[in-house]
Amino acid sequence: MRTSLNEIKLIADYLDGNLNPDDRLVFEARLLLEPELSLNVSLQKQIYLGLEEYHHQRIKAALSNWHDEIMANPGKINLRNRILNLFK
């Protein structure tokens, strides 16, 4: 892989706790010496947070579809009516 991809893989392994103790120590020393690497670690963490939000929204969309299906199910008419009455 290209150098930049190798760096991204190394950061991913570091963030996932997949580096062995020696490699981790070396990586953490590099973080102190290389501001650009430190910046890239922070950025990758934030990209993961963005991905978590994407995943959350994706599951919510699936739950919303499920909700629509279940509330349209004739077998759930009692539940639907109880909810409707509650918010009348």
Add this chain to the structure above:
Amino acid sequence: MTLEKVNSSVMFSTADQRLLDDIYETAYYRVARQVKKYGGDAEDAKDVLHDALIILMKQRARQTPIESELHYLIGIAKHLIHAKIRKRANERQSVELPEIAEEQTTGFASQTRITKLVMTAGKRCLDLLTAAFIEKKPLAVIVNEYGFSSEHSASVRKYKCLEKIRERVKTNGMSYEDFFE
């Protein structure tokens, strides 16, 4: 792709479908009643129930022992209702300074801005990255689900996707102040 327009490609497992059925029967009305008590509407009830369900499903995936999933979900839902009310009250108070309030909660850099840029990566990249780094699916499973020819090509693709997002954020999303102020 915006936060509001994420399409779902999530397939619920049989176990999750059973959980959803059970929770709708046993907990939906109870959660809705709590939401109503605190002034929320039907949309809030659905929202709170779904957020609580997502937390429960994550705990299940981590195999966290939970004595009563119903009680756990109701407890989470109550917490979410209170958080929603607090958030709404804060939004009303700081309506004139919404951006500043948002930046302060994200700390080091603007997470909101980065999240928006992440969302522009394209569905295939986002799904692949989510499978690898959030759901932590094994590479062999990803190869099968996404039709890669080998684990190596799947691995290279996921790092290329990350690189694409990283470059996009660096080009469009970051100012000096994001990092150093």
